[in-house]
Amino acid sequence: MKRTLQEIAEAVGARLVGDGGVKVGGVASIASAEAGDLVFVEDEKYLSRAMRSHAGAVIAGEFAAAGAGKALLICRYPKLAFARAARFLSNEGARIGARVCASAVVHLSARLGAGVVIEERAVVGEDAEIGERSRLGAGCVVGRGVKIGSECEIYPNVTIYSGTTLGDRVIVHAGAVLGSDGFGYVRDTKSGRYEKFPQVGRLVVEDEVEIGANTTIDRGALDETRIGRGSKIDNLVHIGHNCLLGENVVIAAQTGLSGSIVIENNVVLGGQVGIGEHARIEEGVMLGGQGGVLPNKVLRGKGVAFWGTPAQPVREYLKQLAVLARLGKKR
Numbered sequence: 001m002k003r004t005l006q007e008i009a010e011a012v013g014a015r016l017v018g019d020g021g022v023k024v025g026g027v028a029s030i031a032s033a034e035a036g037d038l039v040f041v042e043d044e045k046y047l048s049r050a051m052r053s054h055a056g057a058v059i060a061g062e063f064a065a066a067g068a069g070k071a072l073l074i075c076r077y078p079k080l081a082f083a084r085a086a087r088f089l090s091n092e093g094a095r096i097g098a099r100v101c102a103s104a105v106v107h108l109s110a111r112l113g114a115g116v117v118i119e120e121r122a123v124v125g126e127d128a129e130i131g132e133r134s135r136l137g138a139g140c141v142v143g144r145g146v147k148i149g150s151e152c153e154i155y156p157n158v159t160i161y162s163g164t165t166l167g168d169r170v171i172v173h174a175g176a177v178l179g180s181d182g183f184g185y186v187r188d189t190k191s192g193r194y195e196k197f198p199q200v201g202r203l204v205v206e207d208e209v210e211i212g213a214n215t216t217i218d219r220g221a222l223d224e225t226r227i228g229r230g231s232k233i234d235n236l237v238h239i240g241h242n243c244l245l246g247e248n249v250v251i252a253a254q255t256g257l258s259g260s261i262v263i264e265n266n267v268v269l270g271g272q273v274g275i276g277e278h279a280r281i282e283e284g285v286m287l288g289g290q291g292g293v294l295p296n297k298v299l300r301g302k303g304v305a306f307w308g309t310p311a312q313p314v315r316e317y318l319k320q321l322a323v324l325a326r327l328g329k330k331r
Contacts, residue, residue: 002036003089005057005071011088012081014059018071024056027086038073038089040082059085104136113150131168143179149207163200163219167207173235175214179203182218182241182259197221199241206230212237212253221259228265240277252289274309287311 006020028037033055040059098116113132120138131150143162161179181199201220212235228247246265258277276295284302292309308317
């Protein structure tokens with residue numbers, strides 16, 4: 001859908017310089033932009049390239065305010081405004097009613113909001129709810145009683161188990177599994193067999209969370225697993241049962257979280273991090289790639305970077321590596 005620059009400026013909080021009636025319908029890089037595209041510039045040295053490109057308009061900082069030749073959207077953070085403009089341009093808000101592909105299976109008791117799109121071979125179970133302008137990709141399965149908020153994007157072949165709730169503007173990439181049983185067993189010492197512990201809790205994913213491809217998030221055993229608002233989870237991440245993630249947590253690929261872990265607000269976890277059960281990562285901690293946290297441990301220190309296994313403040317860890325290197329040379 002094409003939008004005028006005036007509409008985009010109002011949506012992203014930018015100051016318009018030039019013709020507000022110009023319409024654009026997509027976003028692109030400077031090199032690949034066409035006449036109906038919007039591009040952005042964060043560094044003044046790239047402004048001349050943007051102005052010479054085929055783009056219909058440019059988002060830039062105050063350094064571009066005196067530019068001429070193209071319409072400009074001036075703002076303090078061009079890259080952020082560009083991301084918001086991309087979302088605004090892709091909004092399916094113009095749809096009226098739900099569009100359900102003929103090969104999809106939607107239970108009669110399911111409730112679909114205005115503008116919902118359900119693609120080929122998707123299955124929506126009994127009493128499920130899908131909010132306005134959300135999209136369910138091909139081959140997805142939504143279990144009984146699942147609640148999905150508005151403006152969500154669920155990519156193909158995602159499975160959402162019963163007992164799961166998604167907030168608004170959630171993005172789930174292909175192949176993810178949400179709300180499956182946790183890995184919980186009780187061992188019978190006489191027979192040596194393992195018996196399954198009840199996995200009857202729920203999973204709550206708050207607003208504006210993004211979940212990567214082939215990521216798995218377990219439901220709570222008896223209570224809930226919760227992913228806080230604005231958190232971003234990369235591909236191939238596993239989050240075990242009863243984990244509680246705060247707001248704006250960032251987790252990179254191949255990280256694994258055992259059960260009953262607490263991750264507080266604004267924590268950043270690098271790739272291939274492993275965290276043992278009942279550990280706690282306090283607000284603002286950064287844990288580098290392949291870092292390991294032992295069960296029941298606490299990492300604290302807002303803005304402090306940790307690294308290694310067991311994880312330590314990065315300065316201490318590097319000092320230890322230096323000592324080991326010197327000992328190796330002496331030998």
